[in-house]
Amino acid sequence: xxxxxxxxxxxxxxxxxxxxxxxxxxxxxxxxxxxxxxxxxxxxxxxxxxxxxxxxxxxxxxxxxxxxxxxxxxxxxxxxxxxxxxxxxxxxxxxxxxxxxxxxxxxxxxxxxx
Amino acid sequence: xxxxxxxxxxxxxxxxxxxxxxxxxxxxxxxxxxxxxxxxxxxxxxxxxxxxxxxxxxxxxxxxxxxxxxxxxxxxxxxxxxxxxxxxxxxxxxxxxxxxxxxxxxxxxxxxxxxx
Numbered sequence: 492x493x494x495x496x497x498x499x500x501x502x503x504x505x506x507x508x509x510x511x512x513x514x515x516x517x518x519x520x521x522x523x524x525x526x527x528x529x530x531x532x533x534x535x536x537x538x539x540x541x542x543x544x545x546x547x548x549x550x551x552x553x554x555x556x557x558x559x560x561x562x563x564x565x566x567x568x569x570x571x572x573x574x575x576x577x578x579x580x581x582x583x584x585x586x587x588x589x590x591x592x593x594x595x596x597x598x599x600x601x602x603x604x605x
Numbered sequence: 606x607x608x609x610x611x612x613x614x615x616x617x618x619x620x621x622x623x624x625x626x627x628x629x630x631x632x633x634x635x636x637x638x639x640x641x642x643x644x645x646x647x648x649x650x651x652x653x654x655x656x657x658x659x660x661x662x663x664x665x666x667x668x669x670x671x672x673x674x675x676x677x678x679x680x681x682x683x684x685x686x687x688x689x690x691x692x693x694x695x696x697x698x699x700x701x702x703x704x705x706x707x708x709x710x711x712x713x714x715x716x717x718x719x720x721x
Contacts, residue, residue, distance in 0.1 A: 495647075497647075522707075523707035525709075527712075532714065533714055534609070534696050534698070534712030534713050534714050534715055535648065535696075535712050536711075536712065537709045537710070537711075540707075540709075542707075580647045580648075582647070584707065585707075591636065591653055591660075591661070592650050592653065592661060593648070593650065593710060594650075595647025595648050595649070596647055597645070597646055597647055598645070598646065598647050
């Protein structure tokens with residue numbers, strides 16, 4: 492059972508554009524929603540994370556928007572740069588049995604053209 | 606500060622052979638995770654350790670996979686015998702706990718396994 496669904500699978504944007512990646516979850520026990528960034532040959536690295544008690548969190552050019560009622564959250568990358576080209580994964584974890592267990596989406600391959 | 610260290614980085618074996626992966630977590634991190642990442646997919650948790658205790662191994666195929674974390678530091682993941690479908694990247698991650706399962710997990714670079 493895939494508990495976190497991510498879209499799109501791939502995304503191409505021009506430098507300076509906005510990249511938007513969406514995720515939807517099913518398990519209402521989830522209460523922690525991180526986004527990870529992965530470059531080829533590297534492990535995933537935490538980019539930004541949100542708890543469901545807020546609807547938005549911004550860190551630099553990266554913003555998470557969270558809609559608890561719709562069970563959806565999204566990552567917005569403003570002023571996208573070629574260096575942002577990577578695979579992005581949303582994830583979720585929370586109360587048992589999800590405690591300490593990150594459930595990842597399938598990933599989005601982002602390509603930013605110069 | 607050194608990150609999570611994994612070795613080997615690449616491994617090619619023939620099916621039915623055994624293979625082992627090693628992980629050294631970030632110093633002081635008491636929680637260690639092994640994930641499996643298939644090509645084009647997100648990581649999937651295999652096992653989670655709190656110190657030397659495996660607290661979640663529900664996704665570990667125990668007929669062929671085993672893991673240990675002696676002394677609560679380094680960890681080894683073993684497959685015996687390997688099957689073609691085991692070809693994937695095996696990721697190790699660690700965290701320092703204390704925030705109810707919502708702490709940052711730091712990933713190593715992974716071991717890419719190819720079973721022929």
